[in-house]
Amino acid sequence: MPDSISLSAVAKKNIQRNPGRSFCLIVVVMLLSLFLFVGTVLISSLSGGAASVANRLGADIMIVPEGFDPHVDSILLSGKPSTFYLPSYAFEELEKIKNDVGIEAMSAQTFLATLNASCCSYPVQLVGIDFDSDFIVKPWLEISLGHELHDGEIIVGYHVAGYPGDTLQFFSKNLNVAGRLEQTGMGFDSMIFMNRATIAVLAKEAERIRERPLKNDGSLTSVIMLKLKPGFSSTASAIEINRLLNNKGIYALFSKKFVNSISASLITISKILSFSLIALWLLAIVIVALIFSLSLSERKKEMGVLRALGASRGILIKLNLTEAFFVSFYGAVLGVTVGSVLITVFSPGAVEALNMPFLLPSKTKLILLAVISDFAAVVTGVIAALWASVKASRVDVHEIMR
Amino acid sequence: MKKLFGAVNFLSGLFLSLAPFVLFPVCDTTEKIMGCYYSGIFITCAGIFIALISLLSLFFSVWTKNFSLVIISAAALSCWLVPNKIIELGPCGLCANPAHPCQASTMPAVEIIIALIFTVCIAGIIFNFVKGDFSSRA
Numbered sequence: 001m002p003d004s005i006s007l008s009a010v011a012k013k014n015i016q017r018n019p020g021r022s023f024c025l026i027v028v029v030m031l032l033s034l035f036l037f038v039g040t041v042l043i044s045s046l047s048g049g050a051a052s053v054a055n056r057l058g059a060d061i062m063i064v065p066e067g068f069d070p071h072v073d074s075i076l077l078s079g080k081p082s083t084f085y086l087p088s089y090a091f092e093e094l095e096k097i098k099n100d101v102g103i104e105a106m107s108a109q110t111f112l113a114t115l116n117a118s119c120c121s122y123p124v125q126l127v128g129i130d131f132d133s134d135f136i137v138k139p140w141l142e143i144s145l146g147h148e149l150h151d152g153e154i155i156v157g158y159h160v161a162g163y164p165g166d167t168l169q170f171f172s173k174n175l176n177v178a179g180r181l182e183q184t185g186m187g188f189d190s191m192i193f194m195n196r197a198t199i200a201v202l203a204k205e206a207e208r209i210r211e212r213p214l215k216n217d218g219s220l221t222s223v224i225m226l227k228l229k230p231g232f233s234s235t236a237s238a239i240e241i242n243r244l245l246n247n248k249g250i251y252a253l254f255s256k257k258f259v260n261s262i263s264a265s266l267i268t269i270s271k272i273l274s275f276s277l278i279a280l281w282l283l284a285i286v287i288v289a290l291i292f293s294l295s296l297s298e299r300k301k302e303m304g305v306l307r308a309l310g311a312s313r314g315i316l317i318k319l320n321l322t323e324a325f326f327v328s329f330y331g332a333v334l335g336v337t338v339g340s341v342l343i344t345v346f347s348p349g350a351v352e353a354l355n356m357p358f359l360l361p362s363k364t365k366l367i368l369l370a371v372i373s374d375f376a377a378v379v380t381g382v383i384a385a386l387w388a389s390v391k392a393s394r395v396d397v398h399e400i401m402r
Numbered sequence: 403m404k405k406l407f408g409a410v411n412f413l414s415g416l417f418l419s420l421a422p423f424v425l426f427p428v429c430d431t432t433e434k435i436m437g438c439y440y441s442g443i444f445i446t447c448a449g450i451f452i453a454l455i456s457l458l459s460l461f462f463s464v465w466t467k468n469f470s471l472v473i474i475s476a477a478a479l480s481c482w483l484v485p486n487k488i489i490e491l492g493p494c495g496l497c498a499n500p501a502h503p504c505q506a507s508t509m510p511a512v513e514i515i516i517a518l519i520f521t522v523c524i525a526g527i528i529f530n531f532v533k534g535d536f537s538s539r540a
Contacts, residue, residue: 015532022532030528161487330531338524341479348488 007315011322021295022327025288025381029331030338032284033377037339039277040369041361043270045350049185049357050266059136059225060234061241063090066251072223080187081113081123087249088219094226094241101240102232107133110199111222112206114170124160125191126170128199128220136225137193149195153178158189159348168192171205185359196220226252265356281380288384292324296392303395313393320389321382328381332374340370403533404459404466407526411474412456414519418481418512419449426511428504429497437495438504441485444494445512448477452519468527475523478516485509 015022064072068084094106110128129137131148138148149155154175156162166177175194183189194202203220228237234254241252296303303316311319343360350358361369422428422442429438452474459465483489485496485504496504 019529019532023528026528026531030524330528334524334527341520344488345479345482348486 007319007322008326010319011326014319014323015326018295021291025291025327026331026334028284028287028291029328029377029381030335032280032380033332033335033373034339034342035280036277036376037336037370037373038342039273040373041339041343041366043273044361044365044369045185045347045358046266046269046354046356048359048361052185052357052359060228060232060254061226061238062253063094063224063226063241064222064251064253066249069251069253072253081125083111083113084222085219086221086224088221089248090219090221090224090250093245093248093250094224097241097244100244101237102229103226103237104229105133105135105227107135107225108196108221109137109223109225110196110203110220112199112203125187126199126202127191127193128196129193130196134225135227149178149193149198151195151197152176153194153198155179155181155193157181157191158183160190160192171202171209173202173205183359184357186357269354269356284377284380285384288324288328288381289387292320292385292388293391296320296388300392300395303392304397304399307395307397316393316395317386317389320385320392324382324385324389325378328378329374331381332377335377336370336374339373340366403529404463404526407471407522407529408456408459408466410522411519412453412460414478414515414522415449415451415453415456415474417449418452418478418515418519419446421449421511421515422446422508426503426507428508429502435493436497436504437493438485438497438502438508440492441494441496441504442508444484444491445481448481452477466526466530468530471523471526471530475520478519478523481512482516485512 112126162177167174238252238254422445428442484491484494
Protein backbone atom coordinates (compact mmCIF):
# COMPACT_ATOMS: atom_id res chain seq x y z
CA MET A 1 0.00 0.00 0.00
CA PRO A 2 1.50 3.40 -0.92
CA ASP A 3 2.51 5.58 2.03
CA SER A 4 0.18 8.42 0.96
CA ILE A 5 -2.96 6.51 1.92
CA SER A 6 -1.71 4.78 5.04
CA LEU A 7 -3.61 5.48 8.25
CA SER A 8 -0.81 7.60 9.73
CA ALA A 9 -0.45 9.62 6.50
CA VAL A 10 -4.17 10.44 6.50
CA ALA A 11 -4.00 11.33 10.22
CA LYS A 12 -1.05 13.70 9.55
CA LYS A 13 -2.96 15.34 6.69
CA ASN A 14 -5.94 15.82 9.02
CA ILE A 15 -3.68 17.50 11.59
CA GLN A 16 -2.29 19.86 8.96
CA ARG A 17 -5.69 20.64 7.44
CA ASN A 18 -6.90 22.36 10.61
CA PRO A 19 -3.77 23.95 12.10
CA GLY A 20 -5.63 26.13 14.61
CA ARG A 21 -7.40 23.18 16.22
CA SER A 22 -4.24 21.05 16.18
CA PHE A 23 -2.23 23.91 17.70
CA CYS A 24 -4.70 24.27 20.59
CA LEU A 25 -4.74 20.50 21.21
CA ILE A 26 -0.93 20.30 21.26
CA VAL A 27 -0.72 23.25 23.66
CA VAL A 28 -3.28 21.62 26.03
CA VAL A 29 -1.39 18.29 26.07
CA MET A 30 1.93 20.14 26.34
CA LEU A 31 0.72 22.03 29.43
CA LEU A 32 -0.62 18.81 30.93
CA SER A 33 2.67 16.92 30.54
CA LEU A 34 4.65 20.02 31.60
CA PHE A 35 2.77 20.42 34.89
CA LEU A 36 2.65 16.69 35.43
CA PHE A 37 6.42 16.39 35.05
CA VAL A 38 7.39 19.56 36.92
CA GLY A 39 4.84 18.89 39.69
CA THR A 40 6.05 15.32 40.22
CA VAL A 41 9.70 16.41 40.22
CA LEU A 42 8.85 19.18 42.70
CA ILE A 43 7.10 16.78 45.10
CA SER A 44 9.92 14.27 44.73
CA SER A 45 12.62 16.93 45.30
CA LEU A 46 10.93 18.27 48.43
CA SER A 47 10.56 14.75 49.84
CA GLY A 48 14.22 14.05 48.98
CA GLY A 49 15.28 17.29 50.67
CA ALA A 50 13.31 16.50 53.83
CA ALA A 51 14.79 12.98 53.94
CA SER A 52 18.27 14.47 53.49
CA VAL A 53 17.71 16.82 56.43
CA ALA A 54 16.39 13.98 58.61
CA ASN A 55 19.39 11.80 57.71
CA ARG A 56 21.98 14.48 58.33
CA LEU A 57 20.58 15.96 61.54
CA GLY A 58 22.06 13.22 63.62
CA ALA A 59 21.83 15.20 66.86
CA ASP A 60 18.91 14.65 69.21
CA ILE A 61 19.19 18.14 70.69
CA MET A 62 20.94 21.34 69.59
CA ILE A 63 22.01 23.84 72.23
CA VAL A 64 21.87 27.37 70.82
CA PRO A 65 22.02 30.86 72.34
CA GLU A 66 18.62 31.91 73.67
CA GLY A 67 16.59 33.65 70.95
CA PHE A 68 18.78 32.34 68.13
CA ASP A 69 16.78 29.23 67.20
CA PRO A 70 15.33 30.88 64.02
CA HIS A 71 18.94 31.61 62.92
CA VAL A 72 19.81 27.93 63.31
CA ASP A 73 16.77 27.01 61.18
CA SER A 74 17.88 29.31 58.35
CA ILE A 75 21.51 28.16 58.59
CA LEU A 76 20.51 24.50 58.34
CA LEU A 77 17.92 25.16 55.68
CA SER A 78 19.51 27.65 53.32
CA GLY A 79 23.02 28.22 54.70
CA LYS A 80 22.17 31.88 55.42
CA PRO A 81 25.35 33.13 57.07
CA SER A 82 25.12 34.03 60.71
CA THR A 83 27.57 34.60 63.55
CA PHE A 84 26.48 33.93 67.14
CA TYR A 85 28.05 32.40 70.20
CA LEU A 86 26.91 30.61 73.34
CA PRO A 87 28.05 31.89 76.73
CA SER A 88 31.48 30.47 77.63
CA TYR A 89 30.00 28.53 80.58
CA ALA A 90 27.51 26.59 78.40
CA PHE A 91 29.66 23.48 78.16
CA GLU A 92 30.27 23.38 81.92
CA GLU A 93 26.58 23.86 82.69
CA LEU A 94 25.70 20.96 80.42
CA GLU A 95 28.39 18.78 82.03
CA LYS A 96 26.71 19.38 85.43
CA ILE A 97 23.30 18.13 84.28
CA LYS A 98 24.66 15.51 81.86
CA ASN A 99 23.36 12.49 83.79
CA ASP A 100 20.00 14.04 84.74
CA VAL A 101 18.93 14.60 81.11
CA GLY A 102 20.66 11.54 79.61
CA ILE A 103 23.42 13.16 77.51
CA GLU A 104 25.67 10.53 75.93
CA ALA A 105 27.86 12.74 73.72
CA MET A 106 28.40 16.47 73.17
CA SER A 107 30.13 18.20 70.30
CA ALA A 108 30.67 21.90 69.77
CA GLN A 109 30.51 23.71 66.44
CA THR A 110 31.63 27.23 65.61
CA PHE A 111 29.81 29.39 63.07
CA LEU A 112 31.48 32.36 61.44
CA ALA A 113 29.96 34.41 58.62
CA THR A 114 32.45 35.86 56.16
CA LEU A 115 32.40 39.50 55.10
CA ASN A 116 30.89 41.01 51.98
CA ALA A 117 34.28 42.28 50.84
CA SER A 118 33.63 43.22 47.22
CA CYS A 119 30.86 43.04 44.66
CA CYS A 120 31.91 39.61 43.46
CA SER A 121 32.29 37.98 46.85
CA TYR A 122 29.38 37.22 49.13
CA PRO A 123 29.12 36.09 52.73
CA VAL A 124 29.27 32.35 53.30
CA GLN A 125 28.89 30.33 56.46
CA LEU A 126 32.13 28.91 57.85
CA VAL A 127 31.63 25.98 60.21
CA GLY A 128 34.29 24.75 62.59
CA ILE A 129 33.91 21.10 63.57
CA ASP A 130 35.45 19.53 66.66
CA PHE A 131 36.75 16.37 65.04
CA ASP A 132 37.54 14.68 68.36
CA SER A 133 33.97 14.72 69.63
CA ASP A 134 31.90 15.12 66.46
CA PHE A 135 29.33 12.43 65.69
CA ILE A 136 27.23 14.24 63.06
CA VAL A 137 29.14 15.88 60.24
CA LYS A 138 32.34 13.82 60.43
CA PRO A 139 30.91 10.51 59.14
CA TRP A 140 29.64 11.91 55.85
CA LEU A 141 32.40 14.53 55.63
CA GLU A 142 34.98 11.74 55.74
CA ILE A 143 33.19 9.92 52.90
CA SER A 144 34.01 12.93 50.69
CA LEU A 145 37.53 13.42 51.99
CA GLY A 146 38.77 10.05 53.22
CA HIS A 147 40.66 11.56 56.18
CA GLU A 148 40.21 14.18 58.90
CA LEU A 149 40.61 17.83 57.99
CA HIS A 150 44.08 19.19 58.76
CA ASP A 151 44.74 22.76 59.88
CA GLY A 152 44.27 25.19 56.98
CA GLU A 153 42.17 22.71 54.99
CA ILE A 154 38.52 23.17 54.06
CA ILE A 155 35.72 21.21 52.47
CA VAL A 156 33.30 23.31 50.42
CA GLY A 157 29.57 22.74 49.92
CA TYR A 158 28.08 21.87 46.56
CA HIS A 159 27.16 25.48 45.70
CA VAL A 160 30.43 27.07 46.80
CA ALA A 161 32.93 27.82 44.04
CA GLY A 162 36.24 26.04 44.59
CA TYR A 163 37.75 22.69 43.67
CA PRO A 164 40.31 20.42 45.34
CA GLY A 165 43.72 22.03 44.99
CA ASP A 166 42.32 25.58 44.85
CA THR A 167 43.11 28.16 47.48
CA LEU A 168 40.35 30.37 48.92
CA GLN A 169 41.02 33.44 51.03
CA PHE A 170 38.92 34.31 54.08
CA PHE A 171 39.85 37.05 56.55
CA SER A 172 43.26 37.42 54.83
CA LYS A 173 44.10 33.72 55.40
CA ASN A 174 44.62 31.31 52.53
CA LEU A 175 42.87 27.98 52.96
CA ASN A 176 43.34 24.88 50.80
CA VAL A 177 40.26 23.21 49.33
CA ALA A 178 40.58 19.54 50.26
CA GLY A 179 37.28 18.39 48.80
CA ARG A 180 33.73 19.15 47.71
CA LEU A 181 30.51 17.78 49.18
CA GLU A 182 27.78 16.01 47.25
CA GLN A 183 24.52 17.96 46.96
CA THR A 184 22.40 17.73 50.13
CA GLY A 185 19.48 20.03 49.24
CA MET A 186 19.93 22.05 52.43
CA GLY A 187 22.16 24.68 54.01
CA PHE A 188 25.25 22.45 53.95
CA ASP A 189 25.42 23.13 50.19
CA SER A 190 26.40 26.76 50.88
CA MET A 191 28.74 26.13 53.82
CA ILE A 192 32.50 25.67 54.22
CA PHE A 193 33.75 23.18 56.80
CA MET A 194 37.04 23.22 58.66
CA ASN A 195 38.43 22.09 62.00
CA ARG A 196 38.04 24.31 65.06
CA ALA A 197 41.72 25.22 65.20
CA THR A 198 41.45 26.75 61.73
CA ILE A 199 38.24 28.63 62.49
CA ALA A 200 39.78 29.98 65.71
CA VAL A 201 42.58 31.57 63.65
CA LEU A 202 39.99 33.07 61.28
CA ALA A 203 37.90 34.33 64.21
CA LYS A 204 40.93 36.19 65.61
CA GLU A 205 41.52 37.75 62.21
CA ALA A 206 37.82 38.65 62.00
CA GLU A 207 38.07 40.40 65.37
CA ARG A 208 41.09 42.36 64.14
CA ILE A 209 39.33 43.42 60.91
CA ARG A 210 36.07 44.31 62.65
CA GLU A 211 38.03 46.00 65.46
CA ARG A 212 35.76 44.44 68.10
CA PRO A 213 35.58 41.05 69.78
CA LEU A 214 33.15 38.51 68.39
CA LYS A 215 32.00 37.73 71.92
CA ASN A 216 32.92 39.55 75.10
CA ASP A 217 33.59 36.38 77.10
CA GLY A 218 35.85 34.94 74.38
CA SER A 219 33.55 32.01 73.67
CA LEU A 220 33.92 30.45 70.25
CA THR A 221 31.11 27.90 70.52
CA SER A 222 28.00 28.58 68.45
CA VAL A 223 26.02 25.39 68.96
CA ILE A 224 26.51 22.23 70.99
CA MET A 225 25.10 19.08 69.45
CA LEU A 226 23.83 16.51 71.94
CA LYS A 227 23.35 12.80 71.50
CA LEU A 228 21.10 11.20 74.12
CA LYS A 229 21.43 7.82 75.77
CA PRO A 230 19.02 5.17 74.54
CA GLY A 231 15.60 5.43 76.22
CA PHE A 232 15.68 9.21 76.68
CA SER A 233 13.16 11.30 74.73
CA SER A 234 14.62 14.30 72.91
CA THR A 235 11.49 16.36 73.57
CA ALA A 236 11.44 15.60 77.31
CA SER A 237 15.20 16.14 77.67
CA ALA A 238 15.07 19.45 75.78
CA ILE A 239 12.28 20.67 78.05
CA GLU A 240 14.23 19.54 81.12
CA ILE A 241 17.44 21.30 79.92
CA ASN A 242 15.47 24.49 79.31
CA ARG A 243 13.97 24.24 82.81
CA LEU A 244 17.30 23.57 84.53
CA LEU A 245 19.24 26.22 82.58
CA ASN A 246 16.50 28.82 82.61
CA ASN A 247 17.71 32.47 82.32
CA LYS A 248 21.27 31.42 81.48
CA GLY A 249 21.13 32.45 77.82
CA ILE A 250 20.98 28.86 76.61
CA TYR A 251 18.18 27.23 74.67
CA ALA A 252 17.76 23.52 73.89
CA LEU A 253 16.21 22.84 70.48
CA PHE A 254 15.20 19.29 69.66
CA SER A 255 16.06 18.42 66.07
CA LYS A 256 12.82 16.58 65.42
CA LYS A 257 10.93 19.86 65.87
CA PHE A 258 12.84 21.26 62.91
CA VAL A 259 12.35 18.12 60.81
CA ASN A 260 8.68 17.88 61.83
CA SER A 261 7.97 21.47 60.83
CA ILE A 262 9.52 20.78 57.42
CA SER A 263 7.49 17.59 57.06
CA ALA A 264 4.27 19.43 57.97
CA SER A 265 4.93 22.12 55.31
CA LEU A 266 5.88 19.39 52.85
CA ILE A 267 2.59 17.53 53.37
CA THR A 268 0.63 20.76 52.78
CA ILE A 269 2.57 21.60 49.61
CA SER A 270 2.26 18.02 48.32
CA LYS A 271 -1.50 18.10 48.90
CA ILE A 272 -1.89 21.41 47.06
CA LEU A 273 0.27 20.18 44.17
CA SER A 274 -1.51 16.84 43.93
CA PHE A 275 -4.91 18.54 43.95
CA SER A 276 -3.77 20.98 41.22
CA LEU A 277 -2.39 18.11 39.11
CA ILE A 278 -5.66 16.13 39.37
CA ALA A 279 -7.69 19.25 38.52
CA LEU A 280 -5.42 19.95 35.55
CA TRP A 281 -5.68 16.36 34.39
CA LEU A 282 -9.49 16.44 34.47
CA LEU A 283 -9.47 19.80 32.70
CA ALA A 284 -7.16 18.44 29.99
CA ILE A 285 -9.41 15.40 29.45
CA VAL A 286 -12.50 17.63 29.15
CA ILE A 287 -10.81 20.14 26.79
CA VAL A 288 -9.26 17.50 24.52
CA ALA A 289 -12.55 15.56 24.41
CA LEU A 290 -14.49 18.74 23.66
CA ILE A 291 -12.16 19.91 20.88
CA PHE A 292 -12.18 16.45 19.29
CA SER A 293 -15.96 16.20 19.59
CA LEU A 294 -16.46 19.60 17.94
CA SER A 295 -13.94 18.82 15.24
CA LEU A 296 -15.48 15.45 14.42
CA SER A 297 -18.98 16.97 14.36
CA GLU A 298 -17.73 19.34 11.65
CA ARG A 299 -16.26 16.42 9.74
CA LYS A 300 -19.39 14.24 9.60
CA LYS A 301 -19.49 14.45 5.80
CA GLU A 302 -15.87 13.36 5.58
CA MET A 303 -16.65 10.38 7.82
CA GLY A 304 -19.68 9.57 5.66
CA VAL A 305 -17.57 9.64 2.48
CA LEU A 306 -14.97 7.36 4.06
CA ARG A 307 -17.74 4.96 5.16
CA ALA A 308 -19.24 5.07 1.63
CA LEU A 309 -15.81 4.28 0.19
CA GLY A 310 -15.70 1.15 2.31
CA ALA A 311 -13.96 2.21 5.49
CA SER A 312 -15.24 0.20 8.44
CA ARG A 313 -16.21 1.76 11.78
CA GLY A 314 -13.01 0.32 13.22
CA ILE A 315 -10.90 2.08 10.57
CA LEU A 316 -12.57 5.42 11.36
CA ILE A 317 -11.94 4.97 15.09
CA LYS A 318 -8.32 3.99 14.40
CA LEU A 319 -7.87 7.02 12.12
CA ASN A 320 -9.14 9.45 14.76
CA LEU A 321 -7.16 7.79 17.51
CA THR A 322 -3.97 7.90 15.38
CA GLU A 323 -4.56 11.63 14.92
CA ALA A 324 -5.06 12.02 18.68
CA PHE A 325 -1.90 9.96 19.30
CA PHE A 326 0.27 12.17 17.04
CA VAL A 327 -1.05 15.36 18.59
CA SER A 328 -0.70 14.02 22.16
CA PHE A 329 2.75 12.57 21.56
CA TYR A 330 4.09 15.80 20.08
CA GLY A 331 2.54 17.88 22.87
CA ALA A 332 3.76 15.49 25.58
CA VAL A 333 7.36 15.46 24.31
CA LEU A 334 7.38 19.26 24.01
CA GLY A 335 5.87 19.60 27.50
CA VAL A 336 8.51 17.40 29.13
CA THR A 337 11.27 19.20 27.19
CA VAL A 338 10.04 22.60 28.36
CA GLY A 339 9.62 21.16 31.89
CA SER A 340 13.23 19.93 31.87
CA VAL A 341 14.41 23.39 30.83
CA LEU A 342 12.37 25.03 33.62
CA ILE A 343 13.78 22.58 36.18
CA THR A 344 17.34 23.27 35.00
CA VAL A 345 16.78 27.01 35.15
CA PHE A 346 14.89 27.31 38.42
CA SER A 347 16.04 24.40 40.62
CA PRO A 348 19.29 26.10 41.81
CA GLY A 349 17.24 28.88 43.47
CA ALA A 350 14.49 26.60 44.75
CA VAL A 351 15.75 26.31 48.35
CA GLU A 352 15.64 30.08 48.86
CA ALA A 353 12.38 30.55 46.95
CA LEU A 354 10.50 27.77 48.74
CA ASN A 355 12.38 28.08 52.04
CA MET A 356 12.45 24.30 52.19
CA PRO A 357 15.12 21.67 51.57
CA PHE A 358 15.15 20.75 47.90
CA LEU A 359 17.09 17.80 46.47
CA LEU A 360 16.54 16.89 42.81
CA PRO A 361 16.03 13.16 42.15
CA SER A 362 18.82 11.21 40.45
CA LYS A 363 19.18 11.42 36.64
CA THR A 364 17.74 7.92 36.24
CA LYS A 365 14.67 8.84 38.29
CA LEU A 366 14.28 12.10 36.34
CA ILE A 367 14.35 10.21 33.03
CA LEU A 368 11.83 7.71 34.43
CA LEU A 369 9.55 10.54 35.58
CA ALA A 370 9.83 12.15 32.13
CA VAL A 371 8.85 8.89 30.40
CA ILE A 372 5.93 8.34 32.80
CA SER A 373 4.70 11.92 32.31
CA ASP A 374 4.93 11.51 28.53
CA PHE A 375 3.06 8.23 28.67
CA ALA A 376 0.36 9.62 30.98
CA ALA A 377 -0.19 12.66 28.74
CA VAL A 378 -0.39 10.54 25.56
CA VAL A 379 -2.84 8.09 27.16
CA THR A 380 -4.93 11.01 28.45
CA GLY A 381 -5.10 12.54 24.97
CA VAL A 382 -6.03 9.26 23.28
CA ILE A 383 -8.64 8.32 25.92
CA ALA A 384 -10.18 11.79 25.70
CA ALA A 385 -10.52 11.37 21.92
CA LEU A 386 -11.97 7.84 22.20
CA TRP A 387 -15.54 8.83 23.03
CA ALA A 388 -15.72 11.39 20.18
CA SER A 389 -14.16 8.87 17.76
CA VAL A 390 -16.64 6.14 18.62
CA LYS A 391 -19.51 8.61 18.26
CA ALA A 392 -18.20 9.84 14.89
CA SER A 393 -17.83 6.30 13.58
CA ARG A 394 -21.55 5.69 14.12
CA VAL A 395 -22.39 8.13 11.32
CA ASP A 396 -25.40 7.17 9.18
CA VAL A 397 -24.04 7.12 5.61
CA HIS A 398 -27.46 7.54 3.92
CA GLU A 399 -28.39 10.46 6.15
CA ILE A 400 -25.09 12.28 5.58
CA MET A 401 -24.77 11.66 1.84
CA ARG A 402 -28.33 12.72 1.07
CA MET B 403 3.28 33.13 10.37
CA LYS B 404 6.80 31.70 10.12
CA LYS B 405 8.00 35.14 8.96
CA LEU B 406 6.30 36.67 12.00
CA PHE B 407 8.12 34.28 14.33
CA GLY B 408 11.37 35.10 12.50
CA ALA B 409 10.76 38.85 12.80
CA VAL B 410 9.97 38.64 16.54
CA ASN B 411 13.08 36.55 17.17
CA PHE B 412 15.19 38.94 15.07
CA LEU B 413 14.04 41.94 17.11
CA SER B 414 14.43 40.01 20.37
CA GLY B 415 17.95 38.99 19.33
CA LEU B 416 18.77 42.63 18.60
CA PHE B 417 17.43 43.76 21.98
CA LEU B 418 19.36 40.94 23.66
CA SER B 419 22.61 42.00 22.00
CA LEU B 420 22.05 45.64 22.97
CA ALA B 421 20.87 44.93 26.55
CA PRO B 422 24.18 44.44 28.44
CA PHE B 423 26.08 47.50 27.19
CA VAL B 424 23.54 49.91 25.66
CA LEU B 425 19.97 49.50 26.94
CA PHE B 426 20.48 48.06 30.43
CA PRO B 427 24.25 48.26 31.05
CA VAL B 428 26.05 45.88 33.36
CA CYS B 429 28.24 47.25 36.18
CA ASP B 430 30.97 49.74 35.29
CA THR B 431 34.41 48.22 35.00
CA THR B 432 36.96 49.58 37.43
CA GLU B 433 40.55 48.37 37.67
CA LYS B 434 39.04 44.95 38.31
CA ILE B 435 37.02 43.42 35.46
CA MET B 436 34.04 41.63 36.96
CA GLY B 437 32.21 38.49 35.89
CA CYS B 438 29.15 40.44 34.75
CA TYR B 439 31.27 42.21 32.11
CA TYR B 440 32.20 38.87 30.54
CA SER B 441 28.56 37.73 30.85
CA GLY B 442 27.59 40.91 29.02
CA ILE B 443 29.95 40.01 26.17
CA PHE B 444 28.49 36.51 26.07
CA ILE B 445 24.90 37.81 25.97
CA THR B 446 25.79 40.29 23.23
CA CYS B 447 27.34 37.52 21.09
CA ALA B 448 24.36 35.22 21.70
CA GLY B 449 21.96 38.05 20.79
CA ILE B 450 23.81 38.71 17.52
CA PHE B 451 23.78 34.98 16.77
CA ILE B 452 20.00 34.78 17.38
CA ALA B 453 19.36 37.87 15.28
CA LEU B 454 21.48 36.44 12.46
CA ILE B 455 19.68 33.09 12.33
CA SER B 456 16.30 34.83 12.58
CA LEU B 457 17.30 37.14 9.73
CA LEU B 458 18.18 34.11 7.61
CA SER B 459 14.75 32.64 8.39
CA LEU B 460 13.11 35.75 6.94
CA PHE B 461 14.73 35.12 3.55
CA PHE B 462 15.41 31.38 3.34
CA SER B 463 12.65 28.95 4.27
CA VAL B 464 15.15 26.26 5.29
CA TRP B 465 16.02 28.43 8.33
CA THR B 466 12.39 28.40 9.51
CA LYS B 467 12.54 24.68 10.26
CA ASN B 468 12.67 23.18 13.74
CA PHE B 469 16.45 22.78 13.94
CA SER B 470 17.00 26.55 13.72
CA LEU B 471 14.29 27.17 16.36
CA VAL B 472 15.99 24.66 18.69
CA ILE B 473 19.36 26.40 18.12
CA ILE B 474 17.81 29.82 18.80
CA SER B 475 16.09 28.66 22.02
CA ALA B 476 19.31 26.97 23.23
CA ALA B 477 21.27 30.17 22.55
CA ALA B 478 18.65 32.22 24.42
CA LEU B 479 18.64 29.86 27.40
CA SER B 480 22.44 29.94 27.60
CA CYS B 481 22.12 33.70 28.26
CA TRP B 482 20.51 32.73 31.58
CA LEU B 483 22.48 29.61 32.37
CA VAL B 484 25.97 31.07 31.79
CA PRO B 485 25.70 34.29 33.88
CA ASN B 486 24.09 32.31 36.71
CA LYS B 487 26.95 29.79 36.51
CA ILE B 488 24.65 26.80 35.96
CA ILE B 489 26.85 26.31 32.91
CA GLU B 490 30.35 27.40 33.93
CA LEU B 491 32.06 29.30 31.16
CA GLY B 492 35.36 30.96 32.05
CA PRO B 493 35.04 34.12 34.11
CA CYS B 494 31.35 34.72 33.24
CA GLY B 495 29.16 35.41 36.25
CA LEU B 496 27.20 38.06 38.08
CA CYS B 497 27.91 40.35 41.00
CA ALA B 498 26.74 38.95 44.33
CA ASN B 499 25.16 42.23 45.39
CA PRO B 500 21.50 42.30 44.25
CA ALA B 501 21.56 46.11 44.13
CA HIS B 502 24.27 46.18 41.44
CA PRO B 503 23.11 47.11 37.90
CA CYS B 504 23.86 43.68 36.44
CA GLN B 505 21.50 42.05 38.95
CA ALA B 506 19.01 44.88 39.27
CA SER B 507 18.44 45.89 35.65
CA THR B 508 20.43 43.88 33.08
CA MET B 509 19.38 40.36 34.07
CA PRO B 510 15.65 41.12 34.62
CA ALA B 511 15.51 42.63 31.10
CA VAL B 512 17.51 39.74 29.64
CA GLU B 513 15.20 37.23 31.38
CA ILE B 514 12.11 38.81 29.78
CA ILE B 515 13.72 38.70 26.32
CA ILE B 516 14.80 35.06 26.87
CA ALA B 517 11.26 34.10 27.93
CA LEU B 518 9.87 35.81 24.80
CA ILE B 519 12.33 34.07 22.46
CA PHE B 520 11.73 30.70 24.13
CA THR B 521 7.94 31.04 23.90
CA VAL B 522 8.13 32.09 20.23
CA CYS B 523 10.39 29.10 19.47
CA ILE B 524 8.00 26.65 21.17
CA ALA B 525 5.06 28.18 19.30
CA GLY B 526 7.12 27.96 16.08
CA ILE B 527 7.90 24.29 16.65
CA ILE B 528 4.21 23.47 17.22
CA PHE B 529 3.27 25.58 14.20
CA ASN B 530 5.78 23.73 12.03
CA PHE B 531 4.21 20.44 13.14
CA VAL B 532 0.63 21.43 12.44
CA LYS B 533 1.66 22.98 9.13
CA GLY B 534 3.52 19.88 8.07
CA ASP B 535 7.19 20.67 8.65
CA PHE B 536 8.35 17.52 10.40
CA SER B 537 11.83 18.50 11.40
CA SER B 538 13.28 15.01 11.17
CA ARG B 539 13.00 15.46 7.44
CA ALA B 540 14.40 18.97 7.52
